[in-house]
Amino acid sequence: FLTESFNVGRVREGSVVQLYVDTDGKGGANHYITAKVVKDWNGKLDLRIFDHTDREIRNKSLLEYYKKNKAIHRIML
Known part of the structure; x- marks a missing residue:
């Protein structure tokens, strides 16, 4: 996505998106975090969590966050 x-111009490098996630494992989204659209070392687009107070997730890629938490309910552009 x-x-x-x-490609259609809805987001560009540096755009900010909002993620709705489950932080307590009770089976439902309960927290918003924001991420920035970036290009990684090989030019592939990614999202980096950037303005969160939890040092364990700050500056993690979306894939890194998902591998650990598996709790992303919605991504809003």
């Missing part, structure tokens, strides 16, 4: 949104 990110590449498609980038």
Whole structure:
């Protein structure tokens, strides 16, 4: 979805997106975090969590966050 949104101009590098996530494991989204659209070292688009107070997730890629938490309910562009 990110590449498609980038290709049609809805997002660009540096755009901010909002993620609705489950932080307590009770089976439902309960927290918003924001991420920035970035290009990684090989030019692939990614999202980096950037303005969160939890040092364990700050500056993590979306994939890194998902591998650990598996609790992303919605991504809003």
